[in-house]
Each structure stands twice: as C-alpha cells, then as structure tokens.
Amino acid sequence: MAFQILLNIGLAFIWMLLQNEYTFLSFFIGYIVGVALLYFLRRFLHFDFYFRRVVAFFKLILLFAYKLILSNIDMIRIVLSPSMNIKPGIIAVPTKLRTDWEVTLLANLISLTPGTLTMNFSAGGRILYVHSIHVPDKEKAIQEIHESFEKAIMEVTH
Amino acid sequence: MIEIVISIFLLTGAGLSVLGSIGIIRFPDVYGRLHAATKSATLGVISIITGVFLYFLMNGIFVGKLLLTIIFVFLTAPVAAFMIARSAYNTQVKMSDQSNQDDLAEAIKEQNRDQ
Numbered sequence: 001m002a003f004q005i006l007l008n009i010g011l012a013f014i015w016m017l018l019q020n021e022y023t024f025l026s027f028f029i030g031y032i033v034g035v036a037l038l039y040f041l042r043r044f045l046h047f048d049f050y051f052r053r054v055v056a057f058f059k060l061i062l063l064f065a066y067k068l069i070l071s072n073i074d075m076i077r078i079v080l081s082p083s084m085n086i087k088p089g090i091i092a093v094p095t096k097l098r099t100d101w102e103v104t105l106l107a108n109l110i111s112l113t114p115g116t117l118t119m120n121f122s123a124g125g126r127i128l129y130v131h132s133i134h135v136p137d138k139e140k141a142i143q144e145i146h147e148s149f150e151k152a153i154m155e156v157t158h
Numbered sequence: 159m160i161e162i163v164i165s166i167f168l169l170t171g172a173g174l175s176v177l178g179s180i181g182i183i184r185f186p187d188v189y190g191r192l193h194a195a196t197k198s199a200t201l202g203v204i205s206i207i208t209g210v211f212l213y214f215l216m217n218g219i220f221v222g223k224l225l226l227t228i229i230f231v232f233l234t235a236p237v238a239a240f241m242i243a244r245s246a247y248n249t250q251v252k253m254s255d256q257s258n259q260d261d262l263a264e265a266i267k268e269q270n271r272d273q
Contacts, residue, residue, distance in 0.1 A: 079194060
C-alpha cells in the first residue's frame, strides 16, 4: 500500500513537470490521473487497489455523521419525554477487530452513536463494556454494533 | 440566502447545547448524564463551528483552524467520556435503580474468582 501511494505521488510529480505548472492544482490533477492509472493497471501489477480503502474510509465517515445525528434525535426524545422511562445497563460487546487502534476507533465511534457509551475494556482489549441508555434487548444492541461499525472499520483496514 | 443557512447552523448548535444541559439535570445517574453531555455537546459545538466557518468563508477567508477544531472535538469528547465513566465505575459510583443489566460486574466477579 505504501508503495502504491509513493507511485501515485511520483506520477503526480511527473504530470506536474509535463504540464510545466508548479501549482497545487496541477499536482492534484496529476494525483487523480495517477489514481485512474493505478485502477486500470491493478490486474497487471498484482496488487490490491489502495483507493478502495479511501472510498471505504469516506463511507465510514458518512455512516458516522448519519449516526451522530440519529443519536442526537434519540437523545432529545429521551430528555424531553416527561416520564423518562428508560432501562440503562452495561453490556459486553465482543469484537473481532485485531489491532489496538481499530478497537480504539470502534470505541470512539460507539461513544458518539445512539444511546451507547464505551466505559471499559477487558484485559486483552477484545471485549468492550458499553453503557447503554436503553437496553430492552441485549442481543439486538450487540448485533447492531457488529453490523454497522465493525463491518465498516473492517472494510477500511482489510 | 447563505445567512439563513448560517443562522440555522448556529441555532441548531445553541439548541442542542441547551438540550444537553437539560439532559445533564434530568438523567438519574453519572452514566446517563455523560450520554447527554457527550452527544449533544459534540454535535452542538460542531454545528456552531460549521456556522462560523461558513460565515468567514462568505467573507472570503478560509479558516483552517476551525476545521481542525472539529477534528479535535471528535477525537477528545469520546475519550473524556470514556475516562470519566471508567473512573466513576472503578470508584463504585452506583448506577440508577432503573438499570437492568451489568455485564461488567459479572466479568469482574469472574476475574476475581479466577485469581
């Protein structure tokens, strides 16, 4: 992956030299041309096209923004409901993610999304303890985290 | 036209901050309050900053610092909430009576049994 980015930057430089315009804009256009080239050559050079990950990363950000807005609507509904009929609880969420920084990212994302707040790790760091503001169904809450964020993070890193 | 958009951003931000504060008063325990504080405050601050950013952009000034602020709020708010919740739990702050689950207590009990 590092080699591909280097190649891409190299292509952008060559583009800039060919254009004889040493500006950020021509570098940027060169970079985009490089991405297109790498995309078409990915079969011949036997590598996994790295830009797929960048796209996955943007998808993750969009998903996150959407969830953040949802979580705020959820919050407002609970805060303004007169009876505040909630069932908080702590649930253990096992995760399949392997490296530490992936788990950290997952924990951060969980904290900012509807009704959940990461509050502790197990010793190995592979089980997250999540405080949830309303847990009528524990299994469903765990499944939701797996389906949305864990999957999106895996798209980026694998 | 753009002024209306900026005003909407600013008002949303202010409204969310107010609601977050109400949440801090109304929730029954530390953990619930943290929910209110983290979520509403984050989106509230972010939409205010976005409004400010757009305002300066309209006047032809691109303020990169504001975008950095958004990133840092994103990075720090959950971490702060995590640390507060964890230290509250470790110092045995009680959860509210409505709570119906506590997987962490079971895990800790099991760990102590193993030792």
